[in-house]
Amino acid sequence: MPSDPMPPLGAVLPRHRDLYYAGAWQRPLAGGVTDLTSPGTGESLGTVADADATDAEAAILAARRGFAEWRDVAPLERAKILRRMAQIVRDNARDLALIDAADCGNPVTAMLGDADIASAQLDFFAGLVTEMKGASIPMGPNAVNFSMREPRGVVAKILPFNHPFMFCAGKIAAPLAAGNAVVVKPPEQAPLSSLRFAELIEGLLPEGVFNLVPGGRAVGEVLASHRHVAMVSLIGSVPTGRAVMRSAAETIKPMLLELGGKNALIAFPDADPRRVATALAAGMNFTWCGQSCGSTSRGFIHADIYEAVLAHLREACAAYRPGLPTHAETTMGAIVSRTQYDRILDFIGSARAEGARLVTGGGHPADPALAEGCFVEPTVFADVTPSMRIAREEIFGPVLAIASWTSEAAMLEEVNAVDYGLTCSIWTQDLDRAHRTARTVEAGFVWINEVSKHFLGAPFGGVKLSGLGREECLEELLAYTQEKNIHIALGPARPLCGAGA
Numbered sequence: 119m120p121s122d123p124m125p126p127l128g129a130v131l132p133r134h135r136d137l138y139y140a141g142a143w144q145r146p147l148a149g150g151v152t153d154l155t156s157p158g159t160g161e162s163l164g165t166v167a168d169a170d171a172t173d174a175e176a177a178i179l180a181a182r183r184g185f186a187e188w189r190d191v192a193p194l195e196r197a198k199i200l201r202r203m204a205q206i207v208r209d210n211a212r213d214l215a216l217i218d219a220a221d222c223g224n225p226v227t228a229m230l231g232d233a234d235i236a237s238a239q240l241d242f243f244a245g246l247v248t249e250m251k252g253a254s255i256p257m258g259p260n261a262v263n264f265s266m267r268e269p270r271g272v273v274a275k276i277l278p279f280n281h282p283f284m285f286c287a288g289k290i291a292a293p294l295a296a297g298n299a300v301v302v303k304p305p306e307q308a309p310l311s312s313l314r315f316a317e318l319i320e321g322l323l324p325e326g327v328f329n330l331v332p333g334g335r336a337v338g339e340v341l342a343s344h345r346h347v348a349m350v351s352l353i354g355s356v357p358t359g360r361a362v363m364r365s366a367a368e369t370i371k372p373m374l375l376e377l378g379g380k381n382a383l384i385a386f387p388d389a390d391p392r393r394v395a396t397a398l399a400a401g402m403n404f405t406w407c408g409q410s411c412g413s414t415s416r417g418f419i420h421a422d423i424y425e426a427v428l429a430h431l432r433e434a435c436a437a438y439r440p441g442l443p444t445h446a447e448t449t450m451g452a453i454v455s456r457t458q459y460d461r462i463l464d465f466i467g468s469a470r471a472e473g474a475r476l477v478t479g480g481g482h483p484a485d486p487a488l489a490e491g492c493f494v495e496p497t498v499f500a501d502v503t504p505s506m507r508i509a510r511e512e513i514f515g516p517v518l519a520i521a522s523w524t525s526e527a528a529m530l531e532e533v534n535a536v537d538y539g540l541t542c543s544i545w546t547q548d549l550d551r552a553h554r555t556a557r558t559v560e561a562g563f564v565w566i567n568e569v570s571k572h573f574l575g576a577p578f579g580g581v582k583l584s585g586l587g588r589e590e591c592l593e594e595l596l597a598y599t600q601e602k603n604i605h606i607a608l609g610p611a612r613p614l615c616g617a618g619a
């Protein structure tokens with residue numbers, strides 16, 4: 119918990135509400151603006167620019183010019199600038215966390231953790247700049263053949279609403295470290311922390327290297343389809359992933375996609391029911407209302423420990439109490455928007471109608487202080503069957519669906535029956551069984567007797583519909599590079615022969 123009192127929100131909000139490109143603040147060319155509302159209180163947060171396609175093109179052109187300069191900055195110089203950005207994030211963590219709390223509804227104290235993660239990512243990729251290595255290939259005494267890695271060019275980063283600031287600051291680390299210029303499209307629901315970040319790092323990078331275009335889908339579509347964007351990276355939903363792939367097809371753009379999840383937590387009969395219950399609550403990321411791609415929103419609990427786990431689970435969920443996101447003691451925030459709130463309540467209604475057993479939660483909290491905000495209690499349904507909507511669809515809300523099992527084979531079939539494949543958490547004391555299960559589940563990131571955590575350096579990403587590529591590791595840096603092979607003929611000139619096709 120922060121020791122100093124929280125500053126007033128008005129003192130930390132960004133002064134600039136426009137676009138940032140070519141090293142300066144720019145008005146949207148068609149003058150578009152959109153209103154922002156705080157999801158915790160329903161209060162207005164003012165307006166912000168709503169960029170359109172022509173704005174996106176202007177930012178891309180600025181980024182092209184920025185790239186021409188940035189690619190030639192020595193890697194260790196680039197690293198120094200990234201480290202300065204990391205320090206700026208640390209120095210301003212509380213203000214950035216408060217902006218996100220007001221704008222996206224996540225609790226301010228938890229958002230300080232987002233600032234830690236973003237600054238750690240900036241430092242991590244700063245440390246990897248010289249790992250963008252090529253290789254030499256033996257070709258005999260009269261030639262030198264080597265490959266080198268180059269940055270790709272302009273990289274578009276299209277971001278979702280659940281960790282606005284962490285994604286804006288942390289996810290530009292790898293492309294910038296590799297020598298690319300970036301055009302960031304922040305989430306339309308919560309762009310303010312990205313604008314504040316742009317203010318804070320103003321002047322640190324050459325003009326056009328970091329560009330920020332607040333707007334909606336129209337901006338994303340231009341970024342994904344434009345011939346001068348060399349690569350697109352999206353964190354978002356599966357339908358948006360498909361749309362981005364279609365937009366990028368014309369220009370054969372490489373991409374990184376971090377998409378949705380409907381992840382499983384599996385408990386075997388030898389697992390401790392209390393620890394499993396705590397893991398189920400922690401794995402749901404109730405702090406930010408389950409609005410997390412990696413949330414383990416499906417619990418598969420062996421029948422032997424099923425009721426014991428459910429009994430502990432009520433207590434584990436009680437640790438998360440919805441409260442005003444900007445208050446330091448709040449342990450669970452608000453849903454990002456009225457649209458998402460209505461969607462989540464609709465899922466809860468479907469679970470009731472389809473006969474799931476409500477264990478805890480199930481609606482808006484009774485606290486009158488929260489009446490105007492988009493709050494939903496931590497909600498758990500038991501006896502969920504595979505055909506229910508809450509068993510199959512990503513809710514992106516604080517709704518956990520639990521089922522009991524007796525046949526390991528049938529349970530694993532059900533775990534793998536969804537088209538998503540991001541994370542999975544396995545609870546057992548039997549190492550053979552844990553390892554066998556980890557090999558069988560279709561997921562890109564698996565915890566054994568652990569849940570929710572990410573580990574910088576360990577590849578994070580999904581299989582099946584959950585995405586393409588891996589982040590938070592060396593592979594992320596390398597994804598923003600392309601290989602060029604160079605062959606140098608040495609010695610006296612010889613007749614050309616054996617020319618390639």
Ligand SMILES: NC(=O)c1ccc[n+]([C@@H]2O[C@H](COP(=O)([O-])OP(=O)(O)OC[C@H]3O[C@@H](n4cnc5c(N)ncnc54)[C@H](O)[C@@H]3O)[C@@H](O)[C@H]2O)c1
Nearest residue numbers: 277278279305335338339354355358361376377378379411
């Ligand atoms: N795998 C991960 O690491 C990860 C992390 C966080 C969130 N997510 C996923 O994000 C989703 C929730 O976030 P959201 O509702 O903001 O997602 P979303 O897909 O609605 O929007 C994400 C971003 O894409 C933009 N966008 C929307 N349509 C577009 C189009 N046709 N072309 C280009 N851009 C477009 C949006 O404006 C926004 O900036 C969930 O599905 C969640 O699982 C995944």
